[in-house]
Amino acid sequence: MNKEMLSKRIGQRLKRIRSDRGMTLDQLAKKTGVSKPMLGQIERGESNPTVSTLWKIATGLHVSFTAFIEDEKPNVTVIKRDQVLPIIDGCDFQVFPLFPRSKDKPFEIFSVKLEAGTDHTSEGHAQGVHEFVIVEKGTLNVKIGDEVYVLERGDGIHFPADQVHHYINGSSSEACVFTNIISYEWTGL
Structure with a gap:
């Protein structure tokens, strides 16, 4: 598309x-x-x-x-990441919607690419929304409140996402790629 x-x-x-x-x-x-x-x-x-x-x-x-943006879903879905059109915020933050939320699935899964030396601020989501982040490539700093969590490849973090949170790539040369799972399970949305 x-x-x-x-x-x-x-x-x-x-x-x-x-x-x-x-x-x-x-x-x-x-x-x-x-x-x-x-x-x-x-x-x-x-x-x-x-x-x-x-x-x-x-x-x-x-x-x-x-x-x-979601389509009607068949019983089996295969996603080819290189065929998923990203939603772009500026030129440094790209969100690839891999598995959009559906009526029977209270979560959605994204692949996110954050270019070297950049950061992205995410406004707080609805009360009860949780995020699960797993770093696939590079190093990601996640700032929640005054706390900064440093995640390397293979590391993950889970947090209530109803507050402002920041994704920061402090590398001067390498993009960071991470999987972001957003769960609405606790919200009833």
Whole structure:
């Protein structure tokens, strides 16, 4: 799926969710903290939202991050990572939605690439959302509150994700790749 198709799908899904709930764009803007003009552009497929913007919308609507992009699923799913179109926030943070959340699966799995010397701040998710992170390549620093956790290849971390958290790649030469599992099991979302 190319970028234009992805933007259109996100827009169609957002409009459908908003319409199903009988919400106006003004109401959606108040609920999500995303401006009405930006929401309109996203719904029309004219804007490709950043990861942060999509998270704000998903959190405000109490839906999964991938509710805007997921396909109907067969019984067996094979994912080829090199065929998954990333959602890009800037040019240094790429999120590959490998296994989007579905009605029968209260979690989603992403592969994330964080370029050398960069960091990404993730706003807190809904109360009860948990993240599980496993480093596949490089070194990742995860900052939660005032605490920084250093993870090497093969290391993992689990934490309640309802607070601001930061992913930091302190390497000056190597990208960090990690698997991120987001669990909604405790939220009822």
